[in-house]
Amino acid sequence: MPSRPAAATLARALVLAVVLGTGACTPGDATPADPTAATPAIPTTPATTPHPGLPPAGQVIDYQLGGGYQPADGVAGVIRDVTDTPADGLWSGCYVNGFQTQPAERDRWLTEYPDLVLRSADGAPVIDPGWPDELLLDTSTPERRAGIAAVLGPVIADCAARGFDAVELDNLDTWTRSDGRLTEDDAVAMATLLVDAGHRAGLAVGQKNAPDLGDRGRTEAGFDFAVAEECERYDECEAYTGFYGTAVIDIEYADDLSGPWSEVCADPQLPAATVLRDRDLTAPGDPEHVFDRC
Numbered sequence: 001m002p003s004r005p006a007a008a009t010l011a012r013a014l015v016l017a018v019v020l021g022t023g024a025c026t027p028g029d030a031t032p033a034d035p036t037a038a039t040p041a042i043p044t045t046p047a048t049t050p051h052p053g054l055p056p057a058g059q060v061i062d063y064q065l066g067g068g069y070q071p072a073d074g075v076a077g078v079i080r081d082v083t084d085t086p087a088d089g090l091w092s093g094c095y096v097n098g099f100q101t102q103p104a105e106r107d108r109w110l111t112e113y114p115d116l117v118l119r120s121a122d123g124a125p126v127i128d129p130g131w132p133d134e135l136l137l138d139t140s141t142p143e144r145r146a147g148i149a150a151v152l153g154p155v156i157a158d159c160a161a162r163g164f165d166a167v168e169l170d171n172l173d174t175w176t177r178s179d180g181r182l183t184e185d186d187a188v189a190m191a192t193l194l195v196d197a198g199h200r201a202g203l204a205v206g207q208k209n210a211p212d213l214g215d216r217g218r219t220e221a222g223f224d225f226a227v228a229e230e231c232e233r234y235d236e237c238e239a240y241t242g243f244y245g246t247a248v249i250d251i252e253y254a255d256d257l258s259g260p261w262s263e264v265c266a267d268p269q270l271p272a273a274t275v276l277r278d279r280d281l282t283a284p285g286d287p288e289h290v291f292d293r294c
Contacts, residue, residue, distance in 0.1 A: 053204030094159035265294035
């Protein structure tokens with residue numbers, strides 16, 4: 001698995017390649033149902049219309065995965081866990097773990113969908129080393145990708161039914177920690193199915209992290225916006241804004257900033273929709289709670 005700085009270097013190179021290539025041309029981003037500071041405008045083509053469920057451009061979006069709470073004044077939207085509810089009167093994104101199992105669902109996946117869990121050579125489930133209570137899903141074949149989509153499609157549709165505007169699909173980058181069992185192409189193919197499920201439900205769909213995908217998340221998988229964690233800390237913001245323009249939500253964490261918050265906010269590449277949060281995304285009243293914006 002490449003280090004974050006290495007991934008950032010690759011991502012910047014991909015953005016530069018797209019820019020140079022363009023210049024050389026001549027005119028002419030609940031419980032599984034049983035299966036069955038400036039940034040450019042959002043890049044579009046004449047055949048592309050921005051999705052109506054996009055987050056408000058350049059506005060503050062609070063990242064509330066640790067539990068929903070009343071947003072601060074001036075906050076235009078929230079992202080909350082799939083088990084939570086939308087925020088009244090505000091844009092609301094629904095967090096879905098699209099490529100790994102949620103801790104509470106681990107046993108269900110192993111019992112009901114064992115063939116959809118990635119396995120090591122000895123048959124043991126492959127565990128995310130950073131989140132040892134989460135198992136990687138097996139996106140390596142069309143049949144298994146279809147099976148995963150059959151499980152998660154109803155979950156995504158339920159986000160729409162409960163009033164969310166968009167869905168964020170987490171752990172797109174599982175191929176980077178699969179010991180070669182999964183590929184980037186597998187991830188893009190799986191993402192395409194889940195993005196299609198979101199669009200059918202009327203939701204905008206957000207790419208979570210994975211800046212080294214370059215433009216593939218937008219142009220191949222069809223993501224509408226991006227949710228980036230610590231893009232300023234790892235100098236990756238242009239890898240998102242270069243393809244999604246103002247439709248980028250960034251979360252920086254208070255325990256690992258690149259410098260004082262005032263200096264982070266002064267970074268000209270920082271997306272306007274950037275917030276400062278505590279690592280555990282706690283609610284107000286918790287002694288660890290942190291929330292700020294530029």
